Amino acid sequence: MTVFEYAPAPESRSIVTLRSHYGLFVDGEFTDGGGAPLKTVNPATEEVLGEVAVGTDADVDRAVRAARKAFTRVWGPMRPADRGKYLFRIARLLQERAREFAVLETLDNGKPITESRDVDVPLAAAHFFYHAGWADKLEHVGLGPAPRPLGVAGQVIPWNFPLLMLAWKVAPALAAGNTVVLKPAETTPLTALLFAEVCQQADLPPGVVNIVTGAGDTGRAVVEHADVDKVAFTGSTEVGKQIARSVAGTRKVLTLELGGKAANIVFDDAPVDQAVEGIVRGIFFNQGHVCCAGSRLLVQESVHDEVIASLQRRIGTLRVGDPLDKNTDVGAINSPEQLARIRELVGIGEAEGAHAWQPEGELPGRGYWFKPTVFTDVTPAHRIARDEVFGPVLSVLTFRTPDEAVAKANNTTYGLSAGIWSEKGSRILAVADQLRAGVVWANTFNQFDPTSPFGGYKQSGYGREGGRTGLRAYLKES
Amino acid sequence: MSERIEVRKTYKLYVGGKFPRSESGRTYAVTDGRGHFVANAAKASRKDARDAVVAARGAFAGWSAATAYNRGQVLYRVAEVMEGRAAQFAEEVAAGEGLSAARARAAVDAAVDRWVWYAGWTDKLAAVLGGTNPVAGPYFDFSVPEPSGVVAVLAPQRSSLLGLVSVLAPVLATGCTAVVVSSYQRPLPAITLSEVLATSDVPGGVANLLTGDAAEIGPWLAEHADVDGIDLTGAGTAAMELERSAAGTLKRVLRAPGEEPDWAADPGLSRMTPFLETKTVWHPIGV
Numbered sequence: 224m225t226v227f228e229y230a231p232a233p234e235s236r237s238i239v240t241l242r243s244h245y246g247l248f249v250d251g252e253f254t255d256g257g258g259a260p261l262k263t264v265n266p267a268t269e270e271v272l273g274e275v276a277v278g279t280d281a282d283v284d285r286a287v288r289a290a291r292k293a294f295t296r297v298w299g300p301m302r303p304a305d306r307g308k309y310l311f312r313i314a315r316l317l318q319e320r321a322r323e324f325a326v327l328e329t330l331d332n333g334k335p336i337t338e339s340r341d342v343d344v345p346l347a348a349a350h351f352f353y354h355a356g357w358a359d360k361l362e363h364v365g366l367g368p369a370p371r372p373l374g375v376a377g378q379v380i381p382w383n384f385p386l387l388m389l390a391w392k393v394a395p396a397l398a399a400g401n402t403v404v405l406k407p408a409e410t411t412p413l414t415a416l417l418f419a420e421v422c423q424q425a426d427l428p429p430g431v432v433n434i435v436t437g438a439g440d441t442g443r444a445v446v447e448h449a450d451v452d453k454v455a456f457t458g459s460t461e462v463g464k465q466i467a468r469s470v471a472g473t474r475k476v477l478t479l480e481l482g483g484k485a486a487n488i489v490f491d492d493a494p495v496d497q498a499v500e501g502i503v504r505g506i507f508f509n510q511g512h513v514c515c516a517g518s519r520l521l522v523q524e525s526v527h528d529e530v531i532a533s534l535q536r537r538i539g540t541l542r543v544g545d546p547l548d549k550n551t552d553v554g555a556i557n558s559p560e561q562l563a564r565i566r567e568l569v570g571i572g573e574a575e576g577a578h579a580w581q582p583e584g585e586l587p588g589r590g591y592w593f594k595p596t597v598f599t600d601v602t603p604a605h606r607i608a609r610d611e612v613f614g615p616v617l618s619v620l621t622f623r624t625p626d627e628a629v630a631k632a633n634n635t636t637y638g639l640s641a642g643i644w645s646e647k648g649s650r651i652l653a654v655a656d657q658l659r660a661g662v663v664w665a666n667t668f669n670q671f672d673p674t675s676p677f678g679g680y681k682q683s684g685y686g687r688e689g690g691r692t693g694l695r696a697y698l699k700e701s
Numbered sequence: 702m703s704e705r706i707e708v709r710k711t712y713k714l715y716v717g718g719k720f721p722r723s724e725s726g727r728t729y730a731v732t733d734g735r736g737h738f739v740a741n742a743a744k745a746s747r748k749d750a751r752d753a754v755v756a757a758r759g760a761f762a763g764w765s766a767a768t769a770y771n772r773g774q775v776l777y778r779v780a781e782v783m784e785g786r787a788a789q790f791a792e793e794v795a796a797g798e799g800l801s802a803a804r805a806r807a808a809v810d811a812a813v814d815r816w817v818w819y820a821g822w823t824d825k826l827a828a829v830l831g832g833t834n835p836v837a838g839p840y841f842d843f844s845v846p847e848p849s850g851v852v853a854v855l856a857p858q859r860s861s862l863l864g865l866v867s868v869l870a871p872v873l874a875t876g877c878t879a880v881v882v883s884s885y886q887r888p889l890p891a892i893t894l895s896e897v898l899a900t901s902d903v904p905g906g907v908a909n910l911l912t913g914d915a916a917e918i919g920p921w922l923a924e925h926a927d928v929d930g931i932d933l934t935g936a937g938t939a940a941m942e943l944e945r946s947a948a949g950t951l952k953r954v955l956r957a958p959g960e961e962p963d964w965a966a967d968p969g970l971s972r973m974t975p976f977l978e979t980k981t982v983w984h985p986i987g988v
Contacts, residue, residue, distance in 0.1 A: 349837065365829065365970070460951070467948030472941030479951070655982050665984045672836035676844050676979045681929070682951045690834055690844065692979050700969070 229542065232549040234336045239327045245275045245412065247282055247436060248419035250289035251429025256282050258437060263412055266333035267546050267555040267590040275412045278435035283404065283444040286433035290375045290402040291450055293430030298402050299372065307358030310398060312425040314351035317344065320421065324414055328386055329546045331413040333555030333591070334509050336547050346671055347390035350689075353673035354398035357694055361399065364691050370698040372400030373476055374452030377445040379466075380415075381458045382408035382557050383512040383613075389415050391688045392455050393432060394673075399697035401453060402431050406445045409438040410558045443469075451475060453697060457514070460611075460637070460682050478686025478696045480514065480678055482611040483639030486632035487517030487668065488654065490625075491526045493644035497666065499533045502617070505642055505668040507541065507553055507595050511615040512561070514683075515640035517668055519608060521628050524621045531599060531619065538595050539582045553615060556591040565593050565614035572598050572607035577618070603634055611637070625650065629657045638680030642668045661687070712742045712888070714749060714912060715895030717756030718905015723913075724748045731889060734799025742888045745913035747921045750880065753909035754927050757851040757878040760906030765848045765876040769824035776820035776874060779901040780813050786897065787813065790890060794862050797887035811965055812866040819874040822973070826875070829970075830977065839986045846977040848876035849953050850929030853922035855915040855936045855943075861887035863964045865894065868934055871972035873908060877930070880922060881910045884935065888912035915939070923947045930976045933957040 244260070246253035258277030265272055278286070298306065317324065324347075325340040334343070361370050376396040380388040385407060396403050407415035415434050422432050435441055439462075446454050446466050456466050457480040470477050487505045489498045505517025522530050546554035556562045573579055577598040586592040593614055601608050601618040608618045622628040632641055641660040643651050655663045661679045664670060671677065676687035687693045712731075713720040722728075725746035731739050745753075764772070783790070787809050795805035831845040852872045857864035861884045872879045883891035895910045911918065915935050922928055923946040930953035933940045940957040947954050955975040 367969075464948050464951060467951060468945045471944035471948060481951070651984065655980075658980075661978060661980060663980065663982045665982065667840065667983055667985050670836070670838070670840060670983050672834065672838070672842070675834040675836050675842050675983070676981050678979065680849075680978050680980075684951065685953055687979050692830070692844065700971070 229550045231545070233545065234326060234547045234549060236326050236330065236547060238323045239330065241273055243273055245273055245416050245436070247276050247278050247286070248416065248432070248434040249282070249286045250433065251423070253419070256435075256437065258441070261409060261438065263331060263410060265330050266557050267587070269589050272330060272413065275436050277437040278406070278441045278444070280444045283435055283441065283448060286404045286435050287375055287377070287448045287450050289430035290404050290433055293428055294372075294374055294402040297428045298397070298431045299400055303359035303361065303400070306397065306400065307355045309425055309427050310351050310355030310358060310394065313421060313427070314348050314355060316421045316424055317348040317351060321345065321348065324386060324417060326547070327417055328414050329554070331411050332382065332385060333546050333557050335551045335554045337549055337551070338509060343384055343387045346673070347386045350390035350394045350673040354394035354694070358398045361698065364694055364698060366695060366698050366700045369701040371701050373697060373699060374401060375450060376401045376403050376453040376455060376697065377448060377451035378403060378405045378455045379442040379445060379458065380405065380407055382411040383509060383514070385411040386414040386418065388457050389418060391457075395688070395694050396453070396455075396697050397431065399694060401697055404433045404435060404445055404451070406435050406437065406442045412436040446470070455696070456480070460684075463684055476696070479684035480686070480688060481682065481684040483514045483516070483637045483679065483683050484519060484609065484611055484635045485515055485517050485640040485642065485660065486519045486521050487642035488521045488628045488632060488644065489523060489526065489530055490643075490645040490647075490650065491523040492646045494646065495526070495530055495533050498530065498644040499537050501642060501644060501666070501668045502534055503537055503541070506617045507615050508669050510554055510556055510593070512557060512613055513669065515662060515669065517640075517642050518612060518617060520617055520619045521622050521631055522619060523628070524623050527621050531597070534597065535580060535582070538597065541582070541595055543584065543592065543594060544587055553595060556593050556614065559591055561613065562591045562593060565612055565616060568607055568610060568612045569596060569616060572601075572605060572618070575605050575607075577601045577605055577607060603631060609635065625654060629654060633659045636682045639678075639683035640664065710740070712740050712892045712912065714743050714745055715892065715899070715908070715910040716749065716753045717759070717909065718899060720895070724752070731886070733796040739796060740889060742892070742912040745882070745911035745918055747918065749911055750918045750921050751925070753880040753911060754851060754922070754925055756906035756909050757880050758927055760904055761850055761878045763904055764878055764907045767876075769827070772874070772876065773820045773823040775902045776816055776823065776870065779897060779903065780816035780820065782897045782901045783813050783816065783894070786893070790862060790893060793889045793893060797861050797889060798859070808860070808863045812863045815863070815866050816870055819870040822874050826973065826977070830974070831979070834981070840983050841986055842981065842983045844979050844981045846875070847980050849976045849978055850877060851927060852877045852879050852930040852932065852976050853925070853928050854879050854881040854932040855919055855934055856881055856883050856891070857935045857961050857964070858884045858886070858937065859961050860964050862890040862894070864961065865891055867964045867968060868932055868972065869908060871968070872932070872976055873903070875973050875976050877976050878907045879909065880928070881908065882915045882918050882922070882935065883910060883912045885914050919943050920946060923952070924949055926950050928952060930954070
């Protein structure tokens with residue numbers, strides 16, 4: 224049989240203008256930071272994309288003061304409908320410059336252009352559009368006739384969905400009438416800084432959105448600043464616990480969106496091809512750098528061999544490589560640190576006796592890469608069944624009865640998401656009811672929408688993002 | 702004719718639907734507002750707290766899976782049974798809090814009414830806090846509130862009955878199960894309330910009441926890995942340390958108010974939402 228090779232179909236990067244140096248965005252202007260600048264790198268090529276300013280405690284203080292001033296004098300007193308109009312403007316600007324954002328995101332993050340183009344950026348715009356409409360309807364969120372904003376929100380976001388996580392944080396905060404100091408991830412600051420340009424184009428009043436780049440110390444300064452009223456963090460459970468400890472005894476309101484180890488449960492009546500697509504989307508979407516990734520596949524014993532054979536055949540067709548190529552399914556691992564973490568856990572998985580499988584094929588010579596990996600013969604005690612890998616690594620376990628599936632799915636300290644694959648409606652609803660997870664995808668996986676609350680049970684954090692529930696986290700009863 | 706010698710009550714803990722003494726063997730003297738001895742209350746220990754958590758965890762599956770209608774009827778039953786013992790409660794509240802008979806009775810009435818109020822909430826929460834989400838795609842998507850799990854409640858120190866009911870009833874209304882540490886100096890209404898709970902169809906283990914010192918037991922509950930949430934209302938000066946400790950397992954924390962609130966005020970949803978999760982379920986739409 225003739226096999227047709229794909230011709231390369233690269234997205235042009237000419238739409239993006241990279242700068243050699245990026246500053247902080249404070250009080251409506253780009254300024255230098257006091258720290259030693261860091262370099263941000265294209266993980267697919269190891270090319271340095273630019274130098275980015277690092278915010279010190281003093282820079283963060285400047286940003287918080289700008290945010291406080293804007294809250295008190297401009298954004299707080301503004302007519303709610305006018306606040307909404309600014310957010311609508313931002314949504315439209317994101318749509319207008321969508322391709323530019325998508326290319327820049329892929330360069331800085333390593334994710335496939337098809338994902339940044341079709342998921343990250345459109346959803347980010349949708350989040351602003353959705354929340355824009357809330358700005359003058361806050362009396363309907365369920366916090367009494369005149370809910371009030373909290374004040375200055377300090378927000379720290381991760382590197383896996385840089386622009387989308389910004390949107391999840393900034394849009395509801397602004398719609399509720401708060402102002403923002405946002406710290407993007409150390410390895411993916413560029414789309415946040417491009418977003419700052421969007422704020423300028425929208426004529427958003429200075430100080431309403433402030434973006435302070437840097438690493439962990441900068442984030443800590445944002446979280447611990449005494450004049451911050453609300454802290455929102457997305458990232459690891461370990462850092463989430465530190466933050467919860469640091470805000471204890473303060474007035475700060477906290478929401479945390481942390482790690483996960485989601486079970487993706489495949490029952491014997493599930494259509495195998497559909498389930499396999501869902502398994503692939505669940506764990507290899509965004510290289511598995513997804514807190515809600517379906518990283519534990521629970522397959523009913525009777526269909527295990529069939530599902531695994533089909534899954535391996537499908538994984539064999541995934542194209543791993545140049546993230547800017549529109550044929551690419553799996554892009555680059557975001558950083559050498561994350562690659563090392565993935566390698567370490569995979570090594571532990573093999574050492575503990577699980578069986579690793581990877582598809583054939585070459586990985587690019589430069590950049591940070593890891594092949595899609597499937598572990599079979601995994602037991603619930605294995606580290607790869609318990610620890611969040613945050614990479615393209617799937618652990619397969621089996622079950623015999625629905626009760627056993629639920630027990631195994633819930634046997635984790637996390638509780639962010641879960642998947643169910645079955646043709647039987649009553650079984651889906653019964654299992655969904657018993658799963659201790661904040662988002663349950665039945666016969667689908669990794670779907671997101673601004674109207675749909677997202678967030679975890681247990682040590683996956685607390686609070687929700689999206690929908691009326693998410694908006695309430697930025698308001699208080701008057 | 703000689704005066705009848707009354708039969709006095711032994712006040713014990715309420716754990717797993719039973720009334721044990723503290724495993725530590727400890728008691729402490731409870732006095733009334735004028736300093737006169739009233740009773741010896743059990744002084745719960747760390748082990749008692751852990752036993753109570755085990756009981757609460759064991760009861761969670763059944764209580765959280767009960768229909769909202771059923772939970773509502775059970776909470777309403779608590780109000781019914783409490784109403785029948787209103788005089789006894791009023792006496793204890795009057796003695797413990799130093800209130801006039803009329804004001805003590807008003808506090809008891811308000812406590813009974815609070816159970817009724819929360820009984821009516823159980824089957825409304827999902828409609829008020831959840832709903833369908835109009836996602837931009839061919840999916841049916843809905844969100845429902847679900848109970849967080851086992852909640853440790855440090856009850857207010859001053860309002861020994863109305864305050865206690867005001868912190869316990871919302872936790873039970875959500876479908877969570879509770880481990881409550883009563884007011885230290887005014888623990889007796891908590892144990893009498895336990896007797897009401899035990900005879901009101903509240904399944905054993907759903908509500909566990911410990912008399913004793915929140916300052917002693919609170920830290921163990923705050924760091925207990927099988928406790929999902931903690932209400933710090935009665936924690937006093939220990940509140941910050943307990944919140945820090947609770948961060949170790951990312952418990953849902955309801956912070957203590959600056960000072961004890963007016964428990965007669967309408968609490969709204971503010972004491973239920975901290976111990977509710979939101980679960981969102983997606984399913985494709987297609988033929």
